[in-house]
Amino acid sequence: MAQPFCGNVRVPYGEESETVAEVLVLYYSRTGATAELARQVCRGVEAVTGAKARLRTVPVVSAASEAPAQPVPASGPPYATLDDLREVQGLVMGSPTRFGNMAAPLKYFLDGTAALWLSGVLAGKPAGVFTSTQTLHGGQETTLMSMMLPLLHHGMLLVGLPYTERALNETTSGGTPYGASHVGGPNGTTALSEAEKTLAQALGRRVATIAVQLART
Numbered sequence: 001m002a003q004p005f006c007g008n009v010r011v012p013y014g015e016e017s018e019t020v021a022e023v024l025v026l027y028y029s030r031t032g033a034t035a036e037l038a039r040q041v042c043r044g045v046e047a048v049t050g051a052k053a054r055l056r057t058v059p060v061v062s063a064a065s066e067a068p069a070q071p072v073p074a075s076g077p078p079y080a081t082l083d084d085l086r087e088v089q090g091l092v093m094g095s096p097t098r099f100g101n102m103a104a105p106l107k108y109f110l111d112g113t114a115a116l117w118l119s120g121v122l123a124g125k126p127a128g129v130f131t132s133t134q135t136l137h138g139g140q141e142t143t144l145m146s147m148m149l150p151l152l153h154h155g156m157l158l159v160g161l162p163y164t165e166r167a168l169n170e171t172t173s174g175g176t177p178y179g180a181s182h183v184g185g186p187n188g189t190t191a192l193s194e195a196e197k198t199l200a201q202a203l204g205r206r207v208a209t210i211a212v213q214l215a216r217t
Contacts, residue, residue, distance in 0.1 A: 020050045021211035022087070023204070026080050027094035028058050028106045031188040033132040034094050035076070037180060040197050041092050041130060044204025050215075051208035054088055056080035058109045080109060086121050090211035091156065092204060093147055094130040094180075100139030101146045102131075110150045123155030126210040128203045130180035134188055136173070144178040159207050161199055171195035179203060 023045045029035035038055060045053040055077040072078060085091065095102040116122055129147040133140050148158055160177050161168055167175060173193045174181035180200040184190050192200075 021089040021208065021215040022052045022054050023090035023092060023208050023211055024054045024056060024080070024084050024088040025092050025094075025204070026056050026058070026084070026106075026109075027130075028096070028103050029094075029132075030096060030103075031184065033182050033184045033188060033192075034096050034130070036192055037130050037132060037182055037196070037200050038092075038094055040192065040200035041094070041128075041180065041204035044201035044206075045092070045208040046204075047201070048205055048208040048212060050212045053204070053208075054084060056084055058105045061105050061108045082113065082116060085113065085116055088125075089215050090125055090207045091122075091127040091151070092130065092207050093127065093151070094132075095143065095147060097131055097133045097139040097143040100142040102143055106147070113150075113154070117154055120155065122151075124214070125156050126159050126207045126214070127151045127156040128159045128179055128207045130200060130203060132174070132182040132184055134184050134186060136183050138183075140174065140181045141176055141178055144176065144181070148178075157210070159203070159210060161203055161206070165199060165202050167195040167198040167202070171199065175199040 025038050025041050027034050027038040042053040045051050057077050059079055095106045129144045131140050131143045173183040174196045180203045182192055182196045
């Protein structure tokens, strides 16, 4: 059986079972760190039998124009649409920090989801968040919480990382109970640590596990 793809990562999942839940892994990334976290989240999602990851990004926005420079990205996953949110059974969303807040492109995308809020289509679906910063105290937790707020308004079920995850107690870089995270260093070039990878995968597994359970009820 052909193996599914999540971005540039090939990950097998329960070959003998049908996919019953799909989780949207939605992110914005400038230096590649948040994109790498997203791929690790995908690994966690697709480690759950009956779950599949759908990787999507959002375009850059500017004050000069609301339209993306290109209708599709030059490389990497496609741009997200409202249909992606409608069709999936879970969401894991990531952004680099911008002064302790999510980046404008992701916020702009979320600001356009009013129709989904009116219909209540996201209510009851599990969701998690992740982020990356250059410094250890660069606003990771406030950025994660800024992404949680619109998800709460949509009625989504927020999923974090409990301290039963061993890596959360052992990490010396990223990783919070609010969601997965990464510390990129002053130049943003530091690779993800093993603890950061483990926690990003754990977040994906946790959201996917709940999505599968809810889809089967």
